[in-house]
Amino acid sequence: MGFVNIRIAGWGHYAPEKVVTNQDFEKMMDTSDEWITTRSGIKRRHYAGPDETSSTMGVIAGKKALLLAGMQPEEVDLLIVGTSTQDMIFPSTACLIANKLGCPEPMAFDVSAGCTGFLHAFSIATQFLNAGLYKTALVIGSDTITRYIDFSDRATAVLFGDGAGAVVITTKGASKPMVLAEIHGSDSSGAYKLFIGGGGSAHPINVHSIKNHENVFYMNGKEIFKFAVKVSDTILDSLFLQTGLTPDQIDHYLFHQANYRIIESTANRLHIPQSKLIVTIDEYGNTSSATIPMSLSVSADSGKIVAGQKIILVAFGAGLTWGGMVIQWNL
Numbered sequence: 001m002g003f004v005n006i007r008i009a010g011w012g013h014y015a016p017e018k019v020v021t022n023q024d025f026e027k028m029m030d031t032s033d034e035w036i037t038t039r040s041g042i043k044r045r046h047y048a049g050p051d052e053t054s055s056t057m058g059v060i061a062g063k064k065a066l067l068l069a070g071m072q073p074e075e076v077d078l079l080i081v082g083t084s085t086q087d088m089i090f091p092s093t094a095c096l097i098a099n100k101l102g103c104p105e106p107m108a109f110d111v112s113a114g115c116t117g118f119l120h121a122f123s124i125a126t127q128f129l130n131a132g133l134y135k136t137a138l139v140i141g142s143d144t145i146t147r148y149i150d151f152s153d154r155a156t157a158v159l160f161g162d163g164a165g166a167v168v169i170t171t172k173g174a175s176k177p178m179v180l181a182e183i184h185g186s187d188s189s190g191a192y193k194l195f196i197g198g199g200g201s202a203h204p205i206n207v208h209s210i211k212n213h214e215n216v217f218y219m220n221g222k223e224i225f226k227f228a229v230k231v232s233d234t235i236l237d238s239l240f241l242q243t244g245l246t247p248d249q250i251d252h253y254l255f256h257q258a259n260y261r262i263i264e265s266t267a268n269r270l271h272i273p274q275s276k277l278i279v280t281i282d283e284y285g286n287t288s289s290a291t292i293p294m295s296l297s298v299s300a301d302s303g304k305i306v307a308g309q310k311i312i313l314v315a316f317g318a319g320l321t322w323g324g325m326v327i328q329w330n331l
Contacts, residue, residue: 004130005174007330009071012064013165013297014057015046015284022158029154036158041260045161045285048144053087055096057164058142061293062101065138065166073102076168078137080125081110082117082289084196084318085144097140107134114194114317115256117141117289118165119184122313123325126179129171136170143288148196150216159259160217161285165293180310180326181242183235190227190320193220228258228316232266235314235324243326247272250326251309252299256316257281257291266314278304278311288317300329307331 021044022033036042048057058081066073081094094108107128111121118141125137142164151157169178198214199205209215232255240246247270255263260281267277280295287294292313299305309329316322 003126003177003179004171005176006126006129006169006171006178007174008167008178009170010065010067010069010168011166011293011297011300012061012068013163013294014060014064015163015294016048016052016057018047018049020045020047025158028151029157031154031158039261040159041279041281042159042285043282046163047146048162052144052162054083054085054142054144054164055087055093055100057144057162058093058097058140058166059100061142061164061166061297062097062138062140065168066101069168071136071168074104075136076103076106076138078125078128078134079103079106079108080121080137080139082113082119082121082141083110083143084112084114084117084288085147086110093142103138113321114319115258115286115288115291116315116317116319116321116323118292119313119315119323119325120321122167123182123184123323125169129169135172136168138166138168139293140164140166141289141291141293143290145217145288148215148217150213155221156217156219159286161287163284163287163290163294165290165295165297167293167296174330176328176330178327178330180328181239182323182325183238184323186319186321187227188319190223193223193227193320194218194318225259225262227320228262229265231316231322232262232314233269235322236266236270236312239312239324239326245310245326249310250276250312252276252278252305252311254278254292254295254311255314257284257295258286258316305329
């Protein structure tokens with residue numbers, strides 16, 4: 001398919017002030033800094049405060065993105081949020097953010113696809129712009145996943161943090177296509193390898209569900225690891241086939257920040273140098289839908305990402321969902 005001209009006008013991210021280190025976990029459970037770092041690459045993560053939610057964090061990231069873009073909230077006609085930790089069942093977190101930002105009448109909705117949420121939302125936004133239905137989109141990934149951590153499970157408790165990231169994309173003033181290729185999919189046979197069972201219509205929150213520990217995060221770590229490594233290879237092979245690009249022609253590789261060993265495994269297969277990998281998991285942990293937009297924002301702020309560079313984005317998450325895109329950082 002063809003892609004219209006789209007540019008990235010602004011970006012922003014937010015991480016809560018509260019920092020939880022590996023040394024903090026040493027005081028809470030039978031673990032160590034070495035054990036956590038070796039198995040995940042994580043050193044620190046940020047936890048949302050009592051008054052912080054997916055919407056409040058998304059608002060801060062969105063404001064930063066709009067400010068950098070030099071745009072007013074009124075110019076946003078499409079607002080999509082990738083999140084699995086909505087403030088409430090309804091209305092959508094996107095509507096809450098639109099209200100707090102002062103976006104008057106955008107099309108606003110959430111995408112719930114686990115850690116793939118932002119990438120799916122980003123792709124959907126480009127399709128709406130591609131069709132000419134909207135001109136400017138604010139796309140946010142925001143999750144307060146730590147509210148659902150099972151602190152009796154050391155294998156998963158140490159992995160997650162909270163945060164939000166946002167990008168503004170627009171056809172206004174754009175001279176080149178931003179999206180060069182993409183692929184998305186799911187393997188629903190693995191739906192129960194990564195889930196939160198309580199809180200939905202099947203298991204509403206009540207005394208029974210709380211007593212049965214249904215309102216916490218469950219993950220079959222070994223199976224998810226194998227899935228992530230395999231699907232990352234599948235995604236990259238497809239993106240290279242679609243574009244005709246070779247691994248050395250890509251400036252940056254940004255994988256969902258779930259576990260550094262997953263990133264390392266794929267990088268070794270393709271002989272990708274460390275300098276081309278965007279890695280933020282050491283500071284933020286796995287922030288679910290927020291990992292990719294936060295990492296983009298951090299890297300753009302630091303000057304690691306500059307105009308004209310080609311970036312591969314790869315995500316995988318609950319569902320099991322997955323997606324990949326090749327984008328050009330058009331400003």
